[in-house]
Amino acid sequence: MRNLITPFIIIGIASAWIGLFVLNEYIFRFTQISPAINLVFLPAGLRLISVIVFSWVGVMGLFVGGTLIGIYFIELTPLQAILLASLSALSPFVAYSGIAKALKLKPSLDGMTARDLLIIAITAALLGGAVHSIFFLLNGTANTFINPFIQIFIGDLLGMLLVLYFAKISIWAYRQIYSN
Numbered sequence: 001m002r003n004l005i006t007p008f009i010i011i012g013i014a015s016a017w018i019g020l021f022v023l024n025e026y027i028f029r030f031t032q033i034s035p036a037i038n039l040v041f042l043p044a045g046l047r048l049i050s051v052i053v054f055s056w057v058g059v060m061g062l063f064v065g066g067t068l069i070g071i072y073f074i075e076l077t078p079l080q081a082i083l084l085a086s087l088s089a090l091s092p093f094v095a096y097s098g099i100a101k102a103l104k105l106k107p108s109l110d111g112m113t114a115r116d117l118l119i120i121a122i123t124a125a126l127l128g129g130a131v132h133s134i135f136f137l138l139n140g141t142a143n144t145f146i147n148p149f150i151q152i153f154i155g156d157l158l159g160m161l162l163v164l165y166f167a168k169i170s171i172w173a174y175r176q177i178y179s180n
Helices: 002-027 043-054 056-074 076-105 113-137 146-178
Strands: 033-035
Touching: 002 056, 043 056, 043 076, 043 113, 043 146, 056 076, 056 113, 076 113, 113 146
Parallel strands: none
Antiparallel strands: none
């Protein structure tokens, strides 16, 4: 049964990625540094939730959504879009996997503390900022490593914290309402 649901999860995550990207562009346009860098980037939070809850299926959904965003919104070549989407989808997975192993976390937001979420978000933002900055440096769209790194780190961290804490508070509120 799970194999039948997997394509729908991938499509759902890809659609959510695109929708959140467009929403972020609308709400936080004033924080945009370039078409690929915002100082508040809500989709970064979706990246983490997707890999925490869905593991490799989440990575695939993020890859599909990221590739489409790269081609149709950022106007990258297909190869650039595929490379950037791969980095975008894999970096939070690698960061979360390492932290989850170190902190012995279960693949669910439910049991995570605010501290756990902060550690995961900082680690994912550091790794994401680093790999994206290397990509932009190598493809010639950045002249230095540090400027895009700082911008991406800040945008990803703020976006992750907003989305993760909103999700955590929503889970708590749901339980409060429906536990009575």
